[in-house]
Amino acid sequence: MGCLFKGCAPLFEPGKDTRNMFMKCFKVFIFAWVVWGVLTAGPVTASATGGGSETEVSDFIRRSIENALDRDVFVCRNEVLCGAALIPSFYERRHFKPAWTEMGVLLPRTEIFISVLAEADEEGLQPRDYHFEEINRLITKHLKGGPANPGALTHLDLLLTDAFLMYAAHMIGGRVNPETVHAEWVLPSTKKDWNIDGILDSFLATDDPLGLLESLPPPHEEYQLLRKAFKRYKELLEEGGWEAIPEGEALKKGDRGFRVGLLLRRLQITGDLALGDVPNDEFGEKVELAVKNFQARHGLEVDGIAGKKTLAAMNVPAHSRMHQIRLNLERRRWLPREPENPHVSVNIADYTLAVIEDEYPVINMKVVVGRDYRRTPVFSDRIRYLVFNPYWTVPHTIAVKDILPKVKKDLDYLERERIRVFSGWDEDSPELDPSTVDWAALTPRNFQYRLRQDPGPHNAMGRIKFMFPNKFNVYLHDTNNAALFKKTDRSLSSGCIRVEKPFELALYLLNNQPGWTPEVVKETISGGKTKTVVLTTPVAVHIQYRTAWMDETMTVHFRKDIYNRDSILAEALEKRPLRPKSLSHWK
Structure with a gap:
């Protein structure tokens, strides 16, 4: 039996201890599991009529987690509450003290983390997967308008904790477990042993929170170059991409006309041909060299002729190329970090x-x-x-x-x-x-x-x-x-x-x-x-x-x-967890 929520693909293999079991499924539903306890414990109103004390917030967090532990609603691979160790043990270690605020005010490291979440797209990830909108809504509604009540601060703390755990796990090991989407794909064993909650503890204790967050992505030049490629093609897309070249006969040296003009502009947009290098509709020697360059970097036969396969590659839209790079950023996160x-x-x-x-x-x-x-x-x-x-x-x-x-x-x-x-x-x-x-x-x-x-x-x-x-x-x-x-x-x-x-x-x-x-x-x-x-x-x-x-x-x-x-990986990356209807009113 799979997880109750779609998209709950295991990131790590199950082990004998509860923590490893968590690592299989926390990415998707640990947030829903914990917040279930918050919401079903009764209405989260200000038992205090305004700004809850640290003790009140801690008590709210403790009771929320205790209520969640008493429930067995969520099932993953026939295991009840397979994320049952991480968030409870994290808060137990800190005596249920909120991790992200102090006296109802965001800590500086919290603001740093939220700013990094806002730029998750630069890594080919999506801020929405880390409760980004809801975190901002809570901050805007409850923290910027005056003292927040204990319920709102509890919500915010649980969301931010879950967001960090997911973000760190995704940056270190990938958002999707390849073993669940490809039968002939084996995850390196080194990707299964990361102590994610230990990384969270380190983040909350370090004097350089931004440096720790920047250390999460793969450190190799290959990944950093791919990020630059992703940014380049994202900019090309924002600038309008390129126009498709209509089907027709192969274009080769000596040709002229409208389709040649489109070919030249296509090559110039992606840097295969320097701007202003040739007349607008003439297929000359420089264009032939540019076509060869395009063919080489697309794994095509290098003959300098824009035939059927070459034109088909040129007509792949900019947004498709950008998403192709995004998929390969994810694949690089699957590989050993060192x-x-x-x-x-x-x-x-x-x-x-x-x-x-x-x-x-x-x-x-x-x-x-x-x-x-x-x-x-x-x-x-x-x-x-x-x-x-x-x-x-x-x-x-x-x-x-x-x-x-x-x-x-x-x-x-x-x-x-x-x-x-x-x-x-x-x-x-x-x-x-x-x-x-x-x-x-x-x-x-x-x-x-x-x-x-x-x-x-x-x-x-x-x-x-x-x-x-x-x-x-x-x-x-x-x-x-x-x-x-x-x-x-x-x-x-x-x-x-x-x-x-x-x-x-x-x-x-x-x-x-x-x-x-x-x-x-x-x-x-x-x-x-x-x-x-x-x-x-x-x-x-x-x-x-x-x-x-x-x-x-x-x-x-x-x-x-x-x-x-x-296409299989793209579909897996787009999936989002489904929440029970009883959680729909929390939005």
């Missing part, structure tokens, strides 16, 4: 791999990733060992869907591809003569054999594979079909990642291991024997899915959403 140095980064949507040292790439190469129906998953791990001249044990799915139909048509296929047949999946399963198997009678349901391809240049794994054992059985490897790297769209594998420069990557990973010179690596490969080399220091690998980013040259890149993940 990626290991060095680490290997794969961007599925860009079909590329980079080895990163000190936040900058030292090796770049193309990769081939999974087809849409055999998607490469997103997760983080460590490359632990290399295998030279590997065997390929064919996964059952590939065996029955890809190889079995070919064998039924041509039994010699197995011999040509040097694929052996074993009676089962145990290590001691005997090898069989393929001619003794009744292939015609086999189906995906009754196929029990293990297929294994011998090492060599014909092997689908190529000459090297890079292993990081995982539940997806996905890894990096060489290929026997290098021609695939010449293609622009490279979602062509069965899920594993084929790398363009396996020799270069192997040398890098073995650089600190004595004896593994380039000559030794070449000799090992040419020797043909299978050899496993365990890395003395495993290297982190992050398999990512990024459809927008800004590079160190301040160039904004976009990529096709090959797995249709952007």
Whole structure:
């Protein structure tokens, strides 16, 4: 059973203690849960007729929380009140003293936090998700007009506490849990261990509250550049964006006319073509270079011709590009805050791999990733060992869907591809003569054999594979079909990642291991024997899915959403929790 409220996606995995249970669901409904106690305890009127004392406000907060603890209305994943530890324990530690006001007056740190909430949009978040309007309404109605009553101050304190907890959690770990919206996405374990209420305690105690808030977003340059890209495209949208170029024949060097004029203006708006560089309707050499630049930063074939795919990319509206950047800000918050140095980064949507040292790439190469129906998953791990001249044990799915139909048509296929047949999946399963198997009678349901391809240049794994054992059985490897790297769209594998420069990557990973010179690596490969080399220091690998980013040259890149993940994430980010009807009068 899911949470009672839509959008209550767990941010952290459940643990054995109540606090971890809170971390699953507090983002959406802890506010409603606590305020439920405030509102159903009876009308919150000024038992005091004006400005409640600190003691009165503390008593209101205590009674509100006690009333909430007595209720079991809200259910999340069959767990009653799964946020039952954090807010009560927070206020218990401070003897229910209000955290955000003193004698009915906003503390300076409170005003700082509210000003940061007002600018949450700069992070691709929405102030509305942090009760921003209601907080301002309470302040305007009850604090600016004179002394506030204890009920109003209680409301404000609970809202601000919940807003901080949600904002801090979203900045550190993302607003949406990717594991709830993508089946093949695993959240790094480091994102599940943050002590959010401890961060709140630190905020209330620090002499530099603004500095603490500014430390919450990912600290890496990649995120900061993406924020700049978001701001740039937000400004472009406010300036009117760009006009769509009507469909028609491809535009190329030497063309003139109305559509060329629109093309020029489109390229100038996004900085691909300098303003005033060319006549208004002439497709010259500078325009051709500008089109190539546009194509390169959109992952298109770079030919300088504005054909169907290029025009389609140009006609994506400014608001769609801005939201695409917003989605990738969220994805960046899912990644470890401090990626290991060095680490290997794969961007599925860009079909590329980079080895990163000190936040900058030292090796770049193309990769081939999974087809849409055999998607490469997103997760983080460590490359632990290399295998030279590997065997390929064919996964059952590939065996029955890809190889079995070919064998039924041509039994010699197995011999040509040097694929052996074993009676089962145990290590001691005997090898069989393929001619003794009744292939015609086999189906995906009754196929029990293990297929294994011998090492060599014909092997689908190529000459090297890079292993990081995982539940997806996905890894990096060489290929026997290098021609695939010449293609622009490279979602062509069965899920594993084929790398363009396996020799270069192997040398890098073995650089600190004595004896593994380039000559030794070449000799090992040419020797043909299978050899496993365990890395003395495993290297982190992050398999990512990024459809927008800004590079160190301040160039904004976009990529096709090959797995249709952007629309799913966009829908999840737009969802807001539903409150019970009994809370509707609180507005």
